[in-house]
Amino acid sequence: xxxxxxxxxxxxxxxxxxxxxxxxxxxxxxxxxxxxxxxxxxxxxxxxxxxxxxxxxxxxxxxxxxxxxxxxxxxxxxxxxxxxxxxxxxxxxxxxxxxxxxxxxxxxxxxxxxxxxxxxxxxxxxxxxxxxxxxxxxxxxxxxxxxxxxxxxxxxxxxxxxxxxxxxxxxxxxxxxxxxxxxxxxxxxxxxxxxxxxxxxxxxxxxxxxxxxxxxxxxxxxxxxxxxxxxxxxxxxxxxxxxxxxxxxxxxxxxxxxxxxxxxxxxxxxxxxxxxxxxxxxxxxxxxxxxxxxxxxxxxxxxxxxxxxxxxxxxxxxxxxxxxxxxxxxxxxxxxxxxxxxxxxxxxxxxxxxxxxxxxxxxxxxxxxxxxxxxxxxxxxxxxxxxxxxxxxxxxxxxxxxxxxxxxxxxxxxxxxxxxxxxxxxxxxxxxxxxxxxxxxxxxxxxxxxxxxxxxxxxxxxxxxxxxxxxxxxxxxxxxxxxxxxxxxxxxxxxxxxxxxxxxxxxxxxxxxxxxxxxxxxxxxxxxxxxxxxxxxxxxxxxxxxxxxxxxxxxxxxxxxxxxxxxxxxxxxxxxxxxxxxxxxxxxxxxxxxxxxxxxxxxxxxxxxxxxxxxxxxxxxxxxxxxxxxxxxxxxxxxxxxxxxxxxxxxxxxxxxxxxxxxxxxxxxxxxxxxxxxxxxxxxxxxxxxxxxxxxxxxxxxxxxxxxxxxxxxxxxxxxxxxxxxxxxxxxxxx
Numbered sequence: 001x002x003x004x005x006x007x008x009x010x011x012x013x014x015x016x017x018x019x020x021x022x023x024x025x026x027x028x029x030x031x032x033x034x035x036x037x038x039x040x041x042x043x044x045x046x047x048x049x050x051x052x053x054x055x056x057x058x059x060x061x062x063x064x065x066x067x068x069x070x071x072x073x074x075x076x077x078x079x080x081x082x083x084x085x086x087x088x089x090x091x092x093x094x095x096x097x098x099x100x101x102x103x104x105x106x107x108x109x110x111x112x113x114x115x116x117x118x119x120x121x122x123x124x125x126x127x128x129x130x131x132x133x134x135x136x137x138x139x140x141x142x143x144x145x146x147x148x149x150x151x152x153x154x155x156x157x158x159x160x161x162x163x164x165x166x167x168x169x170x171x172x173x174x175x176x177x178x179x180x181x182x183x184x185x186x187x188x189x190x191x192x193x194x195x196x197x198x199x200x201x202x203x204x205x206x207x208x209x210x211x212x213x214x215x216x217x218x219x220x221x222x223x224x225x226x227x228x229x230x231x232x233x234x235x236x237x238x239x240x241x242x243x244x245x246x247x248x249x250x251x252x253x254x255x256x257x258x259x260x261x262x263x264x265x266x267x268x269x270x271x272x273x274x275x276x277x278x279x280x281x282x283x284x285x286x287x288x289x290x291x292x293x294x295x296x297x298x299x300x301x302x303x304x305x306x307x308x309x310x311x312x313x314x315x316x317x318x319x320x321x322x323x324x325x326x327x328x329x330x331x332x333x334x335x336x337x338x339x340x341x342x343x344x345x346x347x348x349x350x351x352x353x354x355x356x357x358x359x360x361x362x363x364x365x366x367x368x369x370x371x372x373x374x375x376x377x378x379x380x381x382x383x384x385x386x387x388x389x390x391x392x393x394x395x396x397x398x399x400x401x402x403x404x405x406x407x408x409x410x411x412x413x414x415x416x417x418x419x420x421x422x423x424x425x426x427x428x429x430x431x432x433x434x435x436x437x438x439x440x441x442x443x444x445x446x447x448x449x450x451x452x453x454x455x456x457x458x459x460x461x462x463x464x465x466x467x468x469x470x471x472x473x474x475x476x477x478x479x480x481x482x483x484x485x486x487x488x489x490x491x492x493x494x495x496x497x498x499x500x501x502x503x504x505x506x507x508x509x510x511x512x513x514x515x516x517x518x519x520x521x522x523x524x525x526x527x528x529x530x531x532x533x534x535x536x537x538x539x540x541x542x543x544x545x546x547x548x549x550x551x552x553x554x555x556x557x558x559x560x561x562x563x564x565x566x567x568x569x570x571x572x573x574x575x576x577x578x579x580x581x582x583x584x585x586x587x588x589x590x591x592x593x594x595x596x597x598x599x600x601x602x603x604x605x606x607x608x609x610x611x612x613x614x615x616x617x618x619x620x621x622x623x624x625x626x627x628x629x630x631x632x633x634x635x636x637x638x639x640x641x642x643x644x645x646x647x648x649x650x651x652x653x654x655x656x657x658x659x660x661x662x663x664x665x666x667x668x669x670x671x672x673x674x675x676x677x678x679x680x681x682x683x684x685x686x687x688x689x690x691x692x693x694x695x696x697x698x699x700x701x702x703x704x705x706x707x708x709x710x711x712x713x714x715x716x717x718x719x720x721x722x723x724x725x726x727x728x729x730x731x732x733x734x735x
Contacts, residue, residue, distance in 0.1 A: 127364035190250035201237035216454035217424040257322040286315030333358040345650030370416035386419035421447040570602035
């Protein structure tokens with residue numbers, strides 16, 4: 001007798017666990033599908049259906065709904081705000097509605113009947129659980145039981161590694177929220193966000209994919225959500241709408257947010273439909289606050305007093321109250337980290353905390369544990385998961401190198417393959433567009449058409465980030481015993497990443513003068529090359545710790561002055577973002593971060609070279625462009641770049657302090673400072689005379705939290721200024 005075909009919540013046939021994890025089609029045969037029979041893995045062919053479970057202790061929101069009673073946002077052209085409660089997507093469970101009446105804060109009775117709460121399952125959704133978790137043995141037992149029962153029945157279990165079932169499930173499985181169920185604080189948070197609807201509705205977003213490689217396909221989602229707000233919430237966008245009406249809208253948005261988001265194999269339209277139209281959620285509004293087009297619309301209308309970052313935070317908090325997380329919520333957290341970096345600075349606790357919360361949700365959703373398969377068929381959801389992981393992993397390494405703090409994601413515990421180099425238009429163009437785009441990929445996943453998209457850039461940056469993670473691990477590890485051979489192996493692989501880049505991403509010094517290169521492509525090339533140089537910079541510092549590798553490498557003499565060469569190139573390349581600022585107007589928010597992350601450390605090495613030259617003669621023996629004059633010129637440009645940063649900018653204090661130090665070195669050099677032939681005691685006396693002028697800026701920023709032992713190598717900015725060390729650096733520095 002043929003077993004009944006198991007079906008998922010959306011009505012589609014249930015695939016077996018191996019086919020689901022490998023993302024291949026399943027013929028749904030029971031008890032063992034044909035694909036598992038051909039692969040001789042009959043013992044693993046299990047059909048598992050996950051159940052959405054809820055914590056019984058949650059009191060907000062309460063209630064559940066049938067399809068006929070779920071509230072939703074509907075297009076409304078009437079003059080008075082109205083919230084419909086009739087249209088919704090199919091529920092994951094049903095409950096018998098119980099007629100009740102609810103009142104808003106203004107005392108208005110809503111016409112909808114509210115269903116009675118459904119019984120809550122006994123356990124809570126736990127997100128991703130790895131092989132060492134408490135549930136692993138029970139999952140194996142459940143699969144064994146399913147095999148014994150012939151596959152005709154299923155045992156509800158928590159999601160397995162690599163599964164997307166239950167991702168984004170509501171916190172309590174309910175989808176109807178009473179306004180009176182919301183705490184006063186939550187209700188005020190809702191109203192604070194909804195009072196911005198007039199600002200949002202007045203904005204406009206260019207259609208299609210943004211040419212900005214930092215935005216790309218996200219502009220399509222922003223455009224769709226904005227259109228939904230302008231269409232379905234038109235009557236709520238009146239500046240004079242009362243709080244009672246906004247409170248009813250808040251109830252609907254909370255109910256929508258409480259619905260689980262399906263993120264299994266949906267295409268882009270099906271996925272976006274869960275956040276737009278009548279399904280607007282708090283994540284949807286949060287997405288709008290991250291859009292520069294929406295925010296710039298506020299400022300042009302004279303409404304720039306509000307901080308979009310605050311509203312993004314409110315939307316995230318509201319989404320968390322009603323949902324355990326989904327991919328759009330993860331994107332919001334990632335964007336909030338970026339906004340914190342721009343608004344509050346990269347070294348502050350707010351930026352670091354925002355990044356930590358992003359990593360927490362990433363691992364909860366299991367994006368770090370995506371196994372690579374030999375028969376991978378890309379879908380919108382699978383590629384979106386890879387892209388989100390790549391963005392966050394890269395930011396983790398950038399933050400760790402800038403701040404000198406341990407990274408929150410380690411290459412030892414992540415497995416996702418790189419996202420495919422698929423143009424954004426094809427990424428959001430549907431399944432057929434995805435299939436066409438895959439045809440133009442080479443065996444390594446690079447696009448062969450020569451186009452540069454967001455996926456092209458993030459693929460290259462993540463390849464460097466994996467190697468940078470190894471370097472950070474070697475530097476920050478308490479075990480300092482690292483072989484020179486290991487470092488040379490990493491260096492070889494760093495050069496290999498550069499050699500593997502497609503021609504469209506390879507930087508040429510003449511690119512800055514070519515007007516035929518699109519600004520986004522130029523920015524991508526320069527950013528990748530300076531990150532490549534930074535990786536070599538870190539590695540050379542490690543080699544310097546090992547005595548420059550003398551006698552351990554076949555050609556140790558070939559590396560003489562390597563650190564100076566790399567530092568010169570880093571500074572020269574980074575200051576071009578400032579000297580050609582007219583071409584990078586759209587990237588102005590990134591410039592202060594670029595100068596501190598890349599140019600400042602290299603500038604410290606150039607300062608050392610001026611104070612204690614490592615080569616004699618008119619120029620460097622390995623690069624005729626490096627002379628004493630060119631070092632002074634590049635440092636002078638760097639001083640100008642640092643001085644260009646506004647005093648009110650987030651990293652202004654760091655920039656100002658670096659600028660003071662470099663100016664002291666230039667003054668000392670150009671004003672005929674102490675030479676190496678002068679008496680050691682005389683140098684000390686001259687330095688003590690100049691100490692009061694240097695003491696305040698250096699102690700305030702550079703010397704804090706850095707002990708003498710670790711000052712020789714650390715990822716904080718002070719590390720490059722070896723001449724500040726008591727035993728070697730201050731000799732020869734006098735003003």
